[in-house]
Amino acid sequence: xxxxxxxxxxxxxxxxxxxxxxxxxxxxxxxxxxxxxxxxxxxxxxxxxxxxxxxxxxxxxxxxxxxxxxxxxxxxxxxxxxxxxxxxxxxxxxxxxxxxxxxxxxxxxxxxxxxxxxxxxxxxxxxxxxxxxxxxxxxxxxxxxxxxxxxxxxxxxxxxxxxxxxxxxxxxxxxxxxxxxxxxxxxxxxxxxxxxxxxxxxxxxxxxxxxxxxxxxxxxxxxxxxxxxxxxxxxxxxxxxxx
Amino acid sequence: xxxxxxxxxxxxxxxxxxxxxxxxxxxxxxxxxxxxxxxxxxxxxxxxxxxxxxxxxxxxxxxxxxxxxxxxxxxxxxxxxxxxxxxxxxxxxxxxxxxxxxxxxxxxxxxxxxxxxxxxxxxxxxxxxxxxxxxxxxxxxxxxxxxxxxxxxxxxxxxxxxxxxxxxxxxxxxxxxxxxxxxxxxxxxxxx
Numbered sequence: 001x002x003x004x005x006x007x008x009x010x011x012x013x014x015x016x017x018x019x020x021x022x023x024x025x026x027x028x029x030x031x032x033x034x035x036x037x038x039x040x041x042x043x044x045x046x047x048x049x050x051x052x053x054x055x056x057x058x059x060x061x062x063x064x065x066x067x068x069x070x071x072x073x074x075x076x077x078x079x080x081x082x083x084x085x086x087x088x089x090x091x092x093x094x095x096x097x098x099x100x101x102x103x104x105x106x107x108x109x110x111x112x113x114x115x116x117x118x119x120x121x122x123x124x125x126x127x128x129x130x131x132x133x134x135x136x137x138x139x140x141x142x143x144x145x146x147x148x149x150x151x152x153x154x155x156x157x158x159x160x161x162x163x164x165x166x167x168x169x170x171x172x173x174x175x176x177x178x179x180x181x182x183x184x185x186x187x188x189x190x191x192x193x194x195x196x197x198x199x200x201x202x203x204x205x206x207x208x209x210x211x212x213x214x215x216x217x218x219x220x221x222x223x224x225x226x227x228x229x230x231x232x233x234x235x236x237x238x239x240x241x242x243x
Numbered sequence: 244x245x246x247x248x249x250x251x252x253x254x255x256x257x258x259x260x261x262x263x264x265x266x267x268x269x270x271x272x273x274x275x276x277x278x279x280x281x282x283x284x285x286x287x288x289x290x291x292x293x294x295x296x297x298x299x300x301x302x303x304x305x306x307x308x309x310x311x312x313x314x315x316x317x318x319x320x321x322x323x324x325x326x327x328x329x330x331x332x333x334x335x336x337x338x339x340x341x342x343x344x345x346x347x348x349x350x351x352x353x354x355x356x357x358x359x360x361x362x363x364x365x366x367x368x369x370x371x372x373x374x375x376x377x378x379x380x381x382x383x384x385x386x387x388x389x390x391x392x393x394x395x396x397x398x399x400x401x402x403x404x405x406x407x408x409x410x411x412x413x414x415x416x417x418x419x420x421x422x423x424x425x426x427x428x429x430x431x432x433x434x435x
Binding site: 008009011014015017019021023024026030040 | 258261262265266269270273274275277278283286291292294295296297298299301302303306359362363377378381382384409412413
């Protein structure tokens with residue numbers, strides 16, 4: 001540094017260190033961050049709905065006359081990949097109806113399709129640049145991908161996502177979810193094909209048997225069930241295959 | 244199955260990490276923001292806004308090679324966005340009484356406090372890109388490459404902005420003291 005730079009550097013340090021900083025408002029920052037994230041999800045969902053509506057319009061207008069023999073846009077190789085969706089659980093919390101739905105994205109046939117599918121997922125679902133091996137979507141060549149979404153009243157939020165489990169390993173993977181309003185929790189899980197029943201054991205010793213649901217496009221099974229609040233640092237819900 | 248952010252208990256570890264990050268960086272970010280904005284309240288607002296954005300992207304931030312660089316970039320972008328939106332109140336002007344808030348503390352040298360006010364006023368007069376370059380280079384002690392990454396511009400742009408900023412600051416009234424006055428100061432733990 002030149003003398004004048006050193007001089008300015010010292011003055012900056014003097015000025016910066018001269019201010020008194022209070023304690024970090026951690027709670028306010030976390031609360032603000034959550035509000036930001038929820039706003040972003042709502043905006044994202046609205047954009048997806050708008051895009052879907054536009055796509056629907058284009059598809060309708062591009063559909064061929066009956067018997068013409070021309071291909072529709074939907075059949076074109078560059079049509080945007082889309083998931084299959086199904087509701088797997090419903091209920092009422094704090095007087096508001098809730099649903100957990102699953103989007104299933106098929107396994108990709110080749111690297112090009114994997115990249116396209118990854119891009120479509122990133123646009124349509126909760127974004128995560130690290131998902132499925134990153135923007136090339138390499139993991140999509142080996143397995144399909146699911147997304148679980150929660151809707152309470154009109155509010156939609158992301159619950160979980162992951163690769164669809166392989167058949168025959170008897171695996172049940174779980175995560176906790178919290179309803180947007182109130183202190184109520186639920187357990188979400190995906191069971192490998194071939195699992196016939198699942199039993200969850202809560203922290204207070206009670207047990208529950210959630211209903212397994214299938215979604216078109218995969219043999220994996222999903223469940224979501226209201227649960228007592230987990231203990232802090234409780235880890236993942238203890239739900240195991242019953243047979 | 245991976246943890247999901249925020250609403251699942253599996254995100255507890257992420258949340259704890261984030262809170263530790265906030266507590267550890269708050270003071271430093273506040274000082275940088277103060278130099279950028281020239282006002283303590285605006286600085287708090289900027290840092291809070293920047294950390295809220297970091298919370299949203301925490302999954303990415305926490306696995307980034309240099310989380311501090313990521314957050315610094317968020318802060319610079321947020322600052323630039325606000326400036327471009329015309330939030331002029333964001334900057335203290337030399338004719339505003341806000342500068343008078345920087346009163347000397349107990350045992351503080353009056354001359355030092357006046358100098359701080361002069362510097363803040365002089366910083367506020369700089370174009371915001373020059374101010375960013377000066378603050379990042381000479382307060383944050385970043386290299387030209389790191390500053391360029393934070394500002395999202397080329398090294399050449401950093402060089403020219405920092406040089407012009409330094410020249411203007413040096414020519415500002417009240418910045419003519421010798422560097423020997425403050426050799427006792429520590430720069431967040433580093434003796435200068």
